[in-house]
Amino acid sequence: MIHLKGIEKTYPSRSGSNPVSALTEVDLEIKAGEIYGIIGRSGAGKSTLLRLVNGLEAPSSGEVWVDEKEISRLGEKDLRLARTKIGIIFQHFNLLWSRTVWENVAFSLEVAGKSKGEIREKVSELLERVGLMDRAHAYPSQLSGGQKQRVGIARALANNPKVLLCDEATSALDPETTASILQLLRDIHRDTGITTLLITHEMSVVKSICQQVAVMDGGRIIEQGRVADVFKNP
Ligand code: ADP
Ligand code: ADP
Numbered sequence: 535m536i537h538l539k540g541i542e543k544t545y546p547s548r549s550g551s552n553p554v555s556a557l558t559e560v561d562l563e564i565k566a567g568e569i570y571g572i573i574g575r576s577g578a579g580k581s582t583l584l585r586l587v588n589g590l591e592a593p594s595s596g597e598v599w600v601d602e603k604e605i606s607r608l609g610e611k612d613l614r615l616a617r618t619k620i621g622i623i624f625q626h627f628n629l630l631w632s633r634t635v636w637e638n639v640a641f642s643l644e645v646a647g648k649s650k651g652e653i654r655e656k657v658s659e660l661l662e663r664v665g666l667m668d669r670a671h672a673y674p675s676q677l678s679g680g681q682k683q684r685v686g687i688a689r690a691l692a693n694n695p696k697v698l699l700c701d702e703a704t705s706a707l708d709p710e711t712t713a714s715i716l717q718l719l720r721d722i723h724r725d726t727g728i729t730t731l732l733i734t735h736e737m738s739v740v741k742s743i744c745q746q747v748a749v750m751d752g753g754r755i756i757e758q759g760r761v762a763d764v765f766k767n768p
Pocket of ligand 1 (some may be wrong): 545546555556580582669
């Protein structure tokens with residue numbers, strides 16, 4: 535479902551400094567239906583990798599394939615279409631603050647040109663799924679962190695994506711809320727089989743939800759495999 539082949543990513547130099555090598559010799563294959571974790575400390579290259587998968591950045595060399603399309607070679611229109619197959623949730627939620635929970639979820643369906651009837655049905659199904667139906671008319675500022683992330687998850691799933699990207703999705707939450715959001719992601723994965731790629735600096739997140747893991751350091755994948763094997767106790 536997601537395939538990175540021989541990726542190098544260098545950011546151009548800024549104001550005379552040397553170019554930054556963010557990814558080196560990255561090869562990664564994520565099969566349909568997997569929950570795959572990428573773990574590494576700050577600066578390891580995780581966000582860059584996610585931006586490549588989402589087509590926000592192009593690799594300096596190598597190929598990025600998502601759902602059988604080479605993302606880095608698509609034109610603007612095809613890229614926009616390919617992105618509707620990818621849902622993303624963010625560390626800081628990225629909600630529209632002037633809109634209600636309902637409107638935040640409806641927005642991505644409106645952008646996709648869905649009819650009013652379809653939108654109504656889908657939004658209520660999604661809010662039901664994330665347990666927020668009773669908060670449909672609240673504004674993000676009236677929600678707890680966990681509730682905000684539930685809105686983020688509902689929004690990410692609105693257009694029935696094939697891939698769910700989680701960008702430090704629980705890093706702004708306390709441990710109890712983190713556990714409940716991870717449980718929700720696990721349930722959604724169980725029910726839909728959506729291919730899920732999660733980046734995090736927290737080992738506990740990977741251990742609690744991922745089947746496969748890649749460990750990144752200094753722009754390289756230094757280890758990858760089944761979580762149970764990679765984090766095996768000696
Ligand atoms: P992580 O998400 O693991 O913290 P990043 O992908 O953000 O890692 O960063 C990897 C490396 O690339 C770091 O050295 C970072 O400073 C650099 N980097 C990231 N984004 C940019 C950018 N837009 N321009 C220049 N350097 C960048
Ligand atoms: P209209 O067709 O008059 O615009 P909508 O059905 O789009 O009416 O809904 C109007 C508002 O009511 C929407 O902005 C939305 O916030 C809210 N809404 C609609 N259906 C529901 C529902 N099932 N549960 C909660 N809020 C809803």
